[in-house]
Structures are given as structure tokens and as C-alpha cells.
Amino acid sequence: MSGARLAMSVASLRGGLSVAVGQEIEDRPPSRPLPRAPAHLVGLASLRGAPLPLVDLGVLLSIGALPPREGRAVIAELEGGLRAGFLVSRVHGVIADAKRQRSTAPLDAALRTVTVGEVLSPDGVTLELDPHALFEVSRAC
Amino acid sequence: MPADRVALMSFGEQEVALPAESLLAVLEHDDDPDDDGLLDLAHWLGLAGAERACEVLVRAGAAALRLRVGRVRVEAVAPPVAVPPLLADFCARLGVSALVTRPAGFALLLDPERLARLR
Numbered sequence: 001m002s003g004a005r006l007a008m009s010v011a012s013l014r015g016g017l018s019v020a021v022g023q024e025i026e027d028r029p030p031s032r033p034l035p036r037a038p039a040h041l042v043g044l045a046s047l048r049g050a051p052l053p054l055v056d057l058g059v060l061l062s063i064g065a066l067p068p069r070e071g072r073a074v075i076a077e078l079e080g081g082l083r084a085g086f087l088v089s090r091v092h093g094v095i096a097d098a099k100r101q102r103s104t105a106p107l108d109a110a111l112r113t114v115t116v117g118e119v120l121s122p123d124g125v126t127l128e129l130d131p132h133a134l135f136e137v138s139r140a141c
Numbered sequence: 142m143p144a145d146r147v148a149l150m151s152f153g154e155q156e157v158a159l160p161a162e163s164l165l166a167v168l169e170h171d172d173d174p175d176d177d178g179l180l181d182l183a184h185w186l187g188l189a190g191a192e193r194a195c196e197v198l199v200r201a202g203a204a205a206l207r208l209r210v211g212r213v214r215v216e217a218v219a220p221p222v223a224v225p226p227l228l229a230d231f232c233a234r235l236g237v238s239a240l241v242t243r244p245a246g247f248a249l250l251l252d253p254e255r256l257a258r259l260r
Contacts, residue, residue, distance in 0.1 A: 032154060051247050
């Protein structure tokens with residue numbers, strides 16, 4: 001599969017998300033914590049007046065939490081209004097139309113669940129994240 | 142924009158709301174630890190307890206539910222907004238039916254009937 005990906009990093013991990021899903025980048029918005037929420041669900045923010053759940057991608061992928069109030073939010077949306085702000089350390093830009101290949105890196109269970117392969121770019125290897133899997137594991141229950 | 146009325150309660154930085162029409166009475170709280178008929182809302186939500194507790198009696202369908210809460214104030218608010226789909230299961234488990242827009246974010250709007258079923 002090819003197509004443009006938004007390249008982002010969480011600690012030392014570099015991940016890519018299809019630009020069809022990750023459509024907007026914001027500075028980390030202020031949020032209120034949610035009671036009894038799992039650790040990756042860091043709070044509920046307001047984006048243009050609408051509620052936006054914030055997911056710390058580092059916690060979700062067992063890499064480590066972002067410091068409070070740091071990072072950027074990649075606003076991702078799937079069909080059915082499924083929307084979240086995924087908090088990342090940095091957004092690098094767009095990788096244009098690179099081909100995906102099977103991942104060669106050894107990945108732990110949390111990463112394997114949400115990764116569909118890797119993309120080679122002049123900046124190095126970017127793991128391609130599966131947006132549906134990301135939302136599925138983010139779903140708080 | 143038409144306004145709704147809700148009964149708002151604060152637990153630390155978290156605000157929780159109940160539909161104002163469900164509020165039947167505000168009662169004095171006597172801190173009886175053996176009171177099985179009372180649901181401590183802070184405990185239910187895993188929040189810090191309110192400093193000055195009181196009890197409210199709310200309509201929960203055909204029944205009534207007694208809740209231990211903090212200070213209650215009734216305010217007019219914009220119509221509640223739907224829970225984001227990502228949080229649907231999570232909110233259903235807590236008895237949250239919608240969100241109320243507040244100056245500093247959103248308050249969780251509890252459905253007393255659902256709360257009574259879940260407890």
C-alpha cells in the first residue's frame with residue numbers, strides 16, 4: 001500500500017499515520033481528566049466546542065507517558081465520527097507516497113497490535129500505524 | 142440557543158451534573174456508614190470526596206435514588222452534547238449519558254435511572 005503518511009514520534013519511536021485519517025495537528029489542548037479512565041486516556045479537551053478525547057500514544061504503546069502539558073495532538077478521525085487527539089512528542093511532516101513493507105524490527109505486543117508495516121524514507125524507518133487498531137485499543141471500557 | 146437546567150456538583154476539578162428535573166430534594170447528610178441506600182457519587186466515580194457533603198434525592202425512573210454529593214447548584218446550560226463514540230462504553234459503565242459544556246471543559250451528565258441500575 002502507498003499513500004502519504006503523517007510522520008510523528010513518541011520518544012524514540014517514529015510512527016506514520018495516513019493523512020486521510022490524521023488530518024489536523026494542534027498544540028496539546030488543555031483537558032480535564034476523566035474519572036476511572038485507563039492511563040492512556042489522559043482527558044477530555046474541547047476542540048472548537050466539541051469534546052475531544054486525548055490519548056497519550058506513548059502510554060498506549062507502552063513506551064512511556066508524555067510529561068503533562070507537553071507534546072502535540074494529532075487529531076484523527078475515522079468513519080462514524082470516531083475521533084481522538086493522539087498525543088505525540090513531535091510531528092515531523094508528511095512522507096509522500098512511500099511504499100509500505102513488512103516490518104523488520106522486533107516489536108513488542110502493544111506495537112505489533114497497531115502496526116501494519118514500515119515505510120522507508122530519507123529520514124529512516126517509520127512504523128506505519130493502523131488507525132482502526134489504534135482506535136480499537138484506545139477505546140476506553 | 143435554548144438552555145437546559147442541570148444540577149452541578151464539583152469534585153476537585155471534575156464537574157458532574159444531573160438533570161435538574163430529576164432533583165427531588167436536597168437533604169442533610171448524617172454520615173451514617175451503614176446507610177446502604179446511599180450512593181456516594183465521589184466514590185462511584187473514583188473522585189476526591191466533596192468537603193461539605195449533602196444528600197440529594199433524585200428521580201430514577203419510577204424509583205428514587207439517594208446520592209451523597211458536595212454542594213449542589215442549579216444552573217442553565219447549553220443543551221448537552223453527545224458523548225464521543227470513543228468514550229461510549231466507558232461512559233455507559235459510569236452512568237454518563239451526555240456532556241455539559243462548561244467554561245473549563247465538560248461536565249459529565251449522569252442519567253439517574255442508569256445509575257440506579259448500575260450501582
